[in-house]
Amino acid sequence: MSGKTVAIIGAGPAGLTAAYLLCKEGVPVTVIEADPELVGGIARTARYKGYHFDIGGHRFFSKSKEVEDLWTELLPGDLLERPRSSRIFYRGKFFSYPLRAVEALLKLGIVESALCVLSYLKARLFPVRNPRSVEDWVSNQFGRRLFGIFFRTYTEKVWGMSCKEISADWAAQRIKGLALGSAIANALFPRRKPKRGAAVIKSLIESFRYPRKGPGMMWEACARRVREMGGRVRMGEKVLGCAFDAGRREWTLTHVDRSGVRHQTQAAHVISSAPLRDLAIGLTPSLEENTRAAAARLRYRDFLTVVLILKDRGVFDDNWIYIHDPGVRVGRVQNFKSWSPEMVPDAAMTCYGLEYFCFEGDGMWSMSDADLVELGKRELQQIGLASAADVVDGCVVRQPKAYPVYDDGYARNVETIRREIEARFPTLHLVGRNGMHKYNNQDHAMMTAMLCVKNILAGGPVYDLWRVNEDAEYHEAGDRGAQGQGGTGLRVVPQRVSA
Known part of the structure; x- marks a missing residue:
């Protein structure tokens, strides 16, 4: 296939960043997204009865000027400057x-x-x-x-x-x-203050930018720009497999819509932000048996958010509170009104999101929405953030495959998949959190997409996407930071104690 036509799997931050930058260069792009309505992936803005909520919490702050500039370009008049505020709850007290x-x-x-x-x-x-x-x-x-x-x-x-x-x-x-x-x-155990110009710990910033209507506002604007430039964004279609014709150097993606109708998209390049496990198992020609086995061993941590709408008693104005108390199952509580007042349509009300970490299919995940809302009300009152009687409504948002699980075989499995894909399918590009099976932030996902686009335009791998660190900074081979990772860019991860 002539030209640089590109098919992109997933309309999250990585997929849409790639689509937008390619469209600006005149490259034909088709984005295929499984969600029927919302773009942004885990950085989408969910809605319920006029209330907006952020799935997982997304501060718009990056050490990368390129990322910050792109955010400004996409939403020039809709980014608020918000104070960073969070606390820890332990033994009935807030720290x-x-x-x-x-x-x-x-x-x-x-x-x-x-x-x-x-x-x-x-x-x-x-x-x-x-x-x-x-x-x-x-x-x-x-x-x-x-x-x-x-x-x-x-x-x-x-x-x-x-x-x-x-x-x-x-x-x-x-x-x-x-x-x-x-x-x-x-x-x-206080230490001396860092010298002027010393590195800032990203998660301890004092303020950050935030879209008025939540993070999805950014990615909805991005998808709109892609369409305006001639790109296609196909919603509600799940990719079933990717087949490569080596003779024609052409990819064919098979995807199915909500009615069960199958479609096909041809492209010279494929950019995937889909879960690496699913992508690897769905490739044709098939990967080697040991590589497919490595893909099957990749696991994911899921979570759900119990959204509660309640009367605003002014109890707390933090962005979120980490719950270190073992007496409740909730891990973190978000205050969506603190992210942006415009996410709550009634000034007399507020909206909290209680985050529960789980595995898809386990007892927590399988609870009914009504039972989860009742659990959230009880635990919110137990923590002391609200009276259950003040809660007037609620809903549940489930997020499968939110975090790649970093077990003791993770790095070895990812490396096996990566090496075979790079050797056999150089026009298949892995980007983003699930696409690379790396738990990193929104700006990191965007930077992998930015460098991927540069590689496609250059006609070869000028940049190694696996050298983008968690601060969305690129490290050349031998740079400080790459050495500790063995040059793979894989994050050091929790591993089980060996026997």
Whole structure:
């Protein structure tokens, strides 16, 4: 096939970024999205009775000027500057996040604070030798009591694994880069202020930009621009498989609409942000048996949001609150009105989103919407953020394949798939969170798409997309940051303790 026609699987941040940039260069593009109505993927804006809500929470802040400039280009007059505000809930009390030393010590109480200090001193004097688990490693750094208060519960809720089972190797390489670890260290064991110009921890920013009507507003604008430039965005169609004709150097994508009618799209290049497992298993000619087996071993963590509409009593104005209390199942509570007042149509009301981490098909996922709304009301009252009687309505949004699961075989499986695809299908490009099976943020997904477009326009792999780090920064081979990843760009991940 002549030219650079491109088919894109998925209308999330990565897929639509690629489509928009290709259309600007005059490249014919077809985007195929399974959702019948909403673009944006997990960064979409869901709606219910005039209320808007953000699935997962998306702050528009990036260290990449290229990403920031694209956001401005797409929504020049609709980005609000919002203050960053979040807290931690533990034992019936709310702690500022990042932690503030005096507040944290006062709220923990004299006895608990003293025990934390003693626990820390004990850990420094008598550390666990050769720590094998996250629990042992973090306890060595901060003491076992602080580990239990500010690390254990939320980590286990998110990953669905005990901290005793997660390898210390992950903690040793990642905890210093996590906002929570930095917050604890700086709050309870203060260090000198960083010099002017020193690196900023992205998750501890003071403010961020945010679309008036939620993150989906950005991607709806992007899809509209794509269509205006002649690109096609096909909604409600699921890709069943991708077949490559080596003789014609042409891809044929088979996709089915909601009526069951099958369609086909031909293209010279395919950009995929679809789950890597599904893509790899659906390729023709088939990947090698061991590669297909590696794909089948990839797993995903899902979550659901219980959205509650209630009378606004002015109880809290945080963007979200991390729930470190083991007495409730909710992991985080969002306040959509704090993201943008325009997401709530009635000034006398507010709207909260309670996030529950689970696996598709488990007991939590399979609960009825009515039961989940009742659970949310009970836990919201138990936490002290609202009275259940103030809740007037609610709904549930389920998000399958929200996070790639980083088990001990993850990196090996992804590398196996990646190498064969690159060797056999150089015009098949993997981008985004699920497309690359990498849990990274919106700006990272966008940067992989930006570099992918540059590669297609250049006619070859000028950039290695796997070298984009979690701050959406590209590292050449040998650059600091690439070395610690072995040059693969794969994120260091939680691994189970080996026997």
